[in-house]
Amino acid sequence: MATASTTPSSVPAMPSHMKAWAYTEHGKTTTVLKLNPNFPVPEPKSNQVLIKVVAAAINPIDYVKIEGRMVYEDAEQVPFPIVPGYDVAGVVVKVGSGVKKFKEGDEVYGMVEAKDVGSLAEYTTAQENGLDHKPPNLGFAEAAAIPLAIQTAYGALHKVGLSAGQSILVLGASGGVGSFVVQVAKHVFGASVVAATASTGKLELLKKLGVDMLIDYTKQNFEDLPEKFDVVYDAVGQSERASKAMKEGGKIVTIVPPGVSPAMVFILIPDDGTMLQKLRPYLESGKVVPVLDPKTPFPFSHTVEALSYLQTRRATGKVVIHPI
Ligand code: NDP
Secondary structure (H helix, E strand, O other): OOOEOOOOOOOOOOEOEEEEEEEOOOOOHHHHOEEEEEEEOOOOOOOEEEEEEEEEEEOHHHHHHHOOOOOOOOOOOOOOOEOOOOEEEEEEEEEOOOOOOOOOOOEEEEEOOOOOOOOOEOEEEEEHHHEEEOOOOOOHHHHHOOHHHHHHHHHHHHHHOOOOOOEEEEEOOOOOOHHHHHHHHHHOOOOOEEEEEEOHHHHHHHHHOOOOEEEEOOOOOHHHOOOOEEEEEEOOOOHHHHHHHEEEEEEEEEOOOOOOOOOEEOOOOOOOOHHHHHHHHHHHOOOOOOOEOOOOOEOHHHHHHHHHHHHOOOOOOEEEEOOO
């Protein structure tokens, strides 16, 4: 139960403690991740805001870090207890002294920094640069599904240099990242042809997202097809095979390290918030939409089940925790 600190009677009490999912050692998520009912509410630094979390999305990096399997470790080591979760949507309840973009009561979404208390908690802090105003047409659960995945989609497409009129093959298009890659490639970068792989039951979704060429990987090997592509985006870990689907002079980007040459590896490094701002018109117009897994949202109390489900690598779109 959250405990209230003393405040004047007319001001809603800001709790000093909160519920947060936390781990104090690395191990299996089902073993080490525990609901702490009395975790200190973090204090925002001058360039940060404190957010009452309404929804959070989870990503493979969350269970990879809980298990202590990070291959590209953050420069800064975070001491235990650690609250996981990068993606957040919620309401600003306190602003740091240097914050210019937000005020109390603003509905925001974005990414929490790795070294801070994560988003799988009732409150979290985030740098104002890591956040944007929540698009009004999106609910909190939908907004929480966006930041890490869409920035990975956009950032890697930018790095590989996809340009208007080019063709692209997306490997793993039905997942959290892939479902954004196909939409961003088509609507933001202007790809002429988007081909994509998924298993049989997920092809209909890909069609709805605008995929022109559906490849059922349970029936066809993408590298055996006659079509070759200007760009291959690998969200599965198949960069070795990907080179066989590339046109001469084409490029491959993988988001699953280490990757095999000639694939370039993209690792998301949170930017100054410009990517979310750039993508805002596409999200507001509904040209690019977050895909929420049909089992989603998981209530906050079922966070461990949600992470176990994500870990099956069969999720469709994003897995979201809501309400928090
Ligand atoms: P998800 O767990 O959301 O991906 C699940 C999806 O992957 C499912 O829909 C599944 O579809 C699909 N999939 C699994 N195997 C295959 C396959 N052989 N061929 C085609 N599709 C397949 O993961 P994310 O999308 O969030 O992340 C994808 C990968 O990218 C992860 O390894 C993650 O760690 C990494 N990542 C890296 C980042 C970076 O900065 N470098 C950032 C974000 C993620 P189906 O059921 O049809 O098989």
